[in-house]
Amino acid sequence: MKNTPSVEQHLEIYRRMLLVRHLEESLGALHKEGRTRGPIHRCDGQEAVGVAATAVLEAGDKVATTHRGHAVYIGKGMAVHPVVAEIFGRATGACGGRAGHMLVADAEKGVIGGNAIVGAGIPAATGMALSMQILGTGNVAMCVFGDGAAQTGICHEAMNMAGLWKLPVVFVLEHNQFGLTVPSEVQSPVEDLSIRAAGYAMPAEIVDGNDAVAVYRAVSTMVERARRGEGPGMVECKTYRIEGFSTSDMGGYQKPEDIAAWKARDPLLVSRKVLLGDVGEAKLAGIEAAAKAEVDEAFAAALSDPMPEFSLDEACNPYSEAH
């Protein structure tokens, strides 16, 4: 099929999904020990969306994501250590410990960035695309956003302008079924939110968000169009949030049978099954062990890294010249 990732590309997507899964699980374990700070929003079970969608992008392309952005951070090429160090508030973190896990950015990698105001990533990516169009860079902006964000007013405003001006932006809707605790059917009268794309004159495709290959194919098509100057597109990835809203979530509102059904279709299992046929068990086992080791090393290093020291930062203080 058109735009199917090569085996090598799929292996790299699988490896990055593994990194994210280990990252999430390690955070969960440390949270239980009381060693994390603030809420942490895990994306277990949704890794295929953030990783496979960003795998399509080139180095100069930009991505804006949500408060649940670990898969996008790693997918767009950030190393594990600066992400983990940021989550633990270390001076060595991607943002020197100032941002925390919801707002991670790495401008050089094009991750700008996590955003914890639901819906704010949508105009963020649209504004980047506006800049790219004006400068004629040939790059593409991507927004990974959720079904909760799709209900905001700013989503409509931004998508309308993206369609109107044929901006080079791709909207990747990570439909994980919940906005905090409220299920999607209690937030919207329509099940498939991407039908709204028609109102912005943009094409849309619905894919199985737990199938990295399907996500990659659909996103590739939209990215290619956008890069050719034909305007924005939307990919609605149906997935499920396995681990609750955040570490503060008391649970009780997700149906156990739903969780079990989606766990059986874990994106890691879906990719592994395909890759097993492609490269065999030994190769996969090697990749899995290496990914686990990489994450373990990143955690060990980050947890012993120095904490930042507070100062009124002159370099970042817009008023420093005035006093």
Next chain:
Amino acid sequence: MAMMRYAEALNAALREEMQADPSVFLFGEDIGRYGGVFKVTKGLMEEFGETRVRDTPISEQALTAMAVTAAMTGTRPVLEIMYADFVPLTLDALVNQASIYNYIWNGQVKMPFVLRTQGGGGAGAGAQHSKSLDSMLAHIPGIKVVAPSTPADAKGMLKAAIRDDQPVVFLEHKLLYNTRGEVPEGDVTVPLGKAATLREGSDISIFATSKMVVEALKAADLLAADGVSAEIVDLRSLRPLDVNAIVASIAKTHHAVVVNEGWRFCGYAAELSATIMDHAFDELDAPVTRVTLPDMPIPYSEPLETAMLPSAEKIRTAALKTLK
């Protein structure tokens, strides 16, 4: 020097900056084909084309958020928000986005955008088109807020704002657009964060911005007839604030009136009063007096609106009371 209207001075600044830097672009409601509701962008779409001068849908929320990230990725957007009353629609982009990233992302990004808007009463525009929300904007660390009162400063400060790597909110006033003044020709910028003493005086200092500077200058004439020598300081920049200029003036006059067209409670005049307390308390011979809008919506009917707006006469009364 050329005699120009305030709106023409802004137009000249935009034209010159767009000519000098292809990364500068303009967007906003009615700014292109029509040239802006206040004609500040007149002729610019014809000169620079529809890619760099964009008429937009009525979408202040997203437009402002888009200005933030466009600025992060290589352009210098100048966004026009038609009325300051619409600024509340832009606040997430300012409070939660533009103002945080430079610091939170550890200096990884620059944020060179200008949000131009105009506020103020006196035009019969009613409660949703007459406000001055200066203090709401100046409250946000990480955003510069400027409000020039003369055509020369309008041009020089807009040029400086466009070249600034931080977000700048540029406050204009609907009753200043047609005021005329001498404007230096050529590429002259006026630095942000520096006040200007427009009239020297020895008895009392009057600090103001935007159209309130015009009222303060009229008040100085009235006070001269009362035998009072008033010094008029146009702050020009609300944030960063030129604290040194304030202190220097009070060290001379030992009395201060602060004027702001916004609301009183938690208003910009309150911040000025506290700043004077922090930096010049020992120089004061009397408490600082505030002249502001009363804390209520702005009514439509002329006598109602006129009665509530700060004016030269109210500034004069405040000055005389302070000196008593």
